[in-house]
Amino acid sequence: MAGAPVELTPDNYEEITQRGGVCVVDFWAPWCAPCRAFAPIFEAAASRFPDITFAKLDTEAHESLSEPLDIESIPTLIAFKDGVEVHRVSGALPAAALDALLGKLEAVDVEVLKRRAANRKRTEAGTLPAGVPKGATWDAGEAEWSFGPTDPKGRQHGTWKFWRADGTLCNECIMKHGTPQGVFKRFHESGEVSQEGTFDKGQLHGPRTWFASEHFTTERMHENGVSEKVKKTVMLYDQGEVRQVMHFDSTGQRVVPTTGEPYPTRPAHLPEGAELREDLDQWALVSLNADGERHGLVRFWDRHGLLLWEAEYENGYRQGFYHSRAADTYADFRVHFEEGQAQTDFAVGEWSLLDAQRQVVLTRDLGLAPDEKTLERSEVFSNLARSAEGWREFARKARAEKRYREALLATARACATSMDVQPLVEGLEQLTLPRTKPSAHALAVSVVEEAGQLWAPMADCLMRGGEASTLLRAYAVLLDQTARPRAALDFLHAAMLLTPERKPYLFTRGLILLNLGLADQVRQDAEHLATVEPDTARFLGTYARALFPKFDFWPAQEAPRCTYDGLPDAPQQPLESVQQVVRKYATRLQAMRAELLQRFKPGAPVSWLPPDLSALLGAGPVKLEQFEMEFGDDTVEIDETLDLSQGLADLTLVIRGDWSALTWLLWACGEKTLRMPTRLAPPADFGQGAGQASQRLWQSRDRRIRGGDGSKPGEGFQFEGVPLGDLHPNLVTIAERQYAETQAMFYWLNDSDHVSPWQSNLRGS
Structure with missing residues (x-):
């Protein structure tokens, strides 16, 4: 078996791993990308170490074998010698590291390892291991x-x-x-x-x-x-x-x-302490504080000893003087250097661009730099509407106080409101450092990649000449993620005014519009986007349908189908319990409907909301409960309450899950419309409906986690007109969430011991 890894199964696991000699086992899973990357390295090593048995174990297919070994991450490599585990390591090893590990295995003394294992058991039992003196104490933390x-x-x-x-x-x-x-x-x-x-x-x-x-x-x-x-x-x-x-x-x-x-030999004129930064191919002189943070003067040179940049640091932040080479960075070809002051990593005060002889080409005051929390709380990011003149007034005041970052951001919102980009163009020309287009784009992209979830670094990048369009779009994404979609839309519109040719920005706008509930406009953007990015347009269209579906009687859309055996024949809950749960679903849906209506101006058309369900409530909303109960040997939580402060998109997904569960519950009682059931008359395919919810939940989870059976293109159940196998991974979670709620309802319905579909133990598998 040497030369090629053996596939381990319950039938051969003991025989392979417990035999004499050395055996190394790669514990992996098909969905694990690092596992797939490590596989050819592991297989190649097998041919170089013919005296070692190499084996692989699929932890998903054979969980009964991997679980007792307490494997916490994959890939994990475990080495056995004479049937005893002698070493384990997690993570995908490089070939050299794997070879080094394998080369040490023959020298392992199994008897020594057995003694150490016995000592560890003594420690676990709270007794002194052999070799530790009497009176020693155990420190669990260390x-x-x-x-x-x-x-x-x-x-x-x-x-x-x-x-x-x-x-x-x-x-x-x-x-x-x-x-x-x-x-x-x-x-x-x-x-x-x-x-x-x-x-x-x-x-x-x-x-x-x-x-x-x-x-x-x-x-x-x-x-x-x-x-x-x-x-x-x-x-x-x-x-x-x-x-x-x-x-x-x-x-x-x-x-x-x-x-x-x-x-390599250090250039003679560099300080003795300068060290080669191999990742950058640069020499560096860096002083650190006790916490390993940059502190003091930091300098970097190229491989030949040419100074690239230097800066003063204080406890990990640039604080004080900064100087850097800047050839081919700025719009004026004469510029070779830049220098100025930094405060907690941000450019502040007067900055100068210098020519090759260190003569000033341009000086610009970059103003004051707010800290992260101060900028995040700035009115410039408010989700409240303001007129263009209101934003211009904000910008004038901020500019007078040298808060140039906020002044530019407020100008962007003013331009988005008035649809006139010229004041923003002029503000950028007057206040920011004028980079070349490639340099501006590269700087903005790098900052967004590294700090796109932070407010201050992107504003600082704007002042240093980073491309405004890229940064404003990043602010739009961040604002949308922090439940400020109206502000997000302003920043995105400003970005689109600056670079109208960037059609992919339509996708970002579509996501923001979804969070504003403007489904019709999203569909229009998807149509325009289809000419340049058809796959993205399809995703946007499907996402819109998922968030804003047609709220009719969903079981009537298709006959349920399921391949499971042992399906139930009829509900086990009494009619009174079913009616009460119908009222609870209706109460939740009515509450979410009312909450969403409040987020729109009175009289505004909101065509996508679920219908009024007051007819199901009779005397009005019922109480939604939250409590714990003993269920067998476990404590189970029941939480029927709602968080109505969620963003619009999150609330619509809760509505989707509740609507699915409610309509299938009514169907299970024999109803074909939205009416309170007066008797339990389950349809002939009741079991198929119950099984379908569970099967589709499993298929959705399998698709999300591993790309399983339902992941093949064109195959799987239809979700908003798209086969599961064609559904974008980010949308599979919506299907999974819907069927999790529907399954929980059926679990409750088919077991009279359950008290509520919102039991925590009904949402596991």
């Missing part, structure tokens, strides 16, 4: 045993030692009245030193050195892309602040950490 002398006040004082749960020594440190002081050492499980360094009054000071081991160890070394060729790492500290990091191979030669190749 997961270590500790022992050593104390001073008269009970503080650690003198040499203290620490052991792992398996009884192996992991740390030895000199303490002085409760504070580390002097030399410390950490150890691999093998007893080799894994770290050593010195504390000075509780702060690391001087070299802190890591040593690799050829044996298996839980001590950290080769993480975050560090090559297995690195055998020693030295980090130089100055009273808790990291000054330099160096990596060395087995010969003692300094190497690049990610490749293990020889470290």
Whole structure:
């Protein structure tokens, strides 16, 4: 079997993993992208290690085998030797790291591992493992045993030692009245030193050195892309602040950490502390505080030693002077450098663009930079309507106070309201740094990707010349996500006025319009979008139908079908309970209908709301309850209440689920219209209806999680006119939610022990 991985099943699992020799098992799942990426690496290693048995286990198909092993993430690789688990690691390993791991397996002493396992069981039982001295105490937070002398006040004082749960020594440190002081050492499980360094009054000071081991160890070394060729790492500290990091191979030669190749020669004119940033291919001189944050002057050079930028930092934020090369960045070709001041990472005050001789080409005042919370609360992001003149007045006041970011954003809203973009164009020209179009676009895209959920960084990007259209669209998305769709629409319209050629912005507008309940306008945008992005247009159209469906008697749309066996024949709840639940669905739907009507101007046509259900309520709304009850050995929560503060789209999805459950409940009683049932006369295909809800819920979940049977194009049940296999993954959750509510209703209906469809235990599977 060497040379190709074996597929494990319940029939061969014990025989393969418990035989003599080494066996490595890849625990994976078909839906796991990292698993699929790791598979060819694992298979290739099998051919290089013919003496090792390689095996794979599908955790979804064989949950009974994987669950007892407490696998928390996949892929997970577990190594067995002579039937004993000797190592496990989670995550997709690079080929080099996998080879290094496999190369160590033959040297594993199974008897030693058995002793350590026995010690761990003693620790779990609260007893001392072998090798740990009497009097040692267990620290659950640190997961270590500790022992050593104390001073008269009970503080650690003198040499203290620490052991792992398996009884192996992991740390030895000199303490002085409760504070580390002097030399410390950490150890691999093998007893080799894994770290050593010195504390000075509780702060690391001087070299802190890591040593690799050829044996298996839980001590950290080769993480975050560090090559297995690195055998020693030295980090130089100055009273808790990291000054330099160096990596060395087995010969003692300094190497690049990610490749293990020889470290390049530093340009002679650079400071001695400058280190190569391999990911950037740049030299960097970075000082850090005790928390590992940039603090002080930071400088970066290219590979040849040409200064790229420098900035002053304070506890992780740019604070003070900033200077950078800027050739081919700004609209004026003469500009080669930019410099100015920063405050908590944001550009403030006077900034200058300089030519190659450091002469000023342009100076611009970038004003004051509000912090994140202040800007988020600004009126410029208010969801309340305001006239164009009102926004212009806001902009004038903000500009007078040097709040230029808010001034530009208010001007954008004024332009969207008046549909006149010229004042915004002029404001951008007067207040922001004038970048080239490619530079402006690239800067805006990068900031949106990194900080598109934050308010202040995007406003700062606007002042630094980032493309306004991209940033305003990002603000529209953020406002829509934070339940401010009217404000979102203003910002998006401003973006569209700046770049009318960008048809994909119609998609963003469609999503915002959906949150405003403007379904007809969404359909129009979908039609226009179809000429350039037909798939996106189809998604938008289907999403609109999902949020604003036709609220008729849904069971009449199709005959129920189900392939399950053992289906129920008739409801088990009494008529009185059914009538009361009908009233509760009607009460919920009426409450949501009234709430949504309040969000529109009186008399505004809202054609997509569900019909008035007051005829089902007779004496009026009934009480919606929230309580707990004992159900078997478990405590079950019942919550029939509503959160009416949700956004429009979220409320419409609740309506959709309730409407489906209500109409199918009436159908189950023999009704064909929206009327209160007076008797229980289930249709002949009652069981098919109950089974269909469960089967479609399972199919929806399978489609979402794994792309299962219903994911094949053109196949699966129809959802708003689209086969499940063609449904966009983001829309599958809507179908899943609908059928979860319908299934919960049927679960309640078919078991007289249940008291409400809103029981927590009816929404599991």
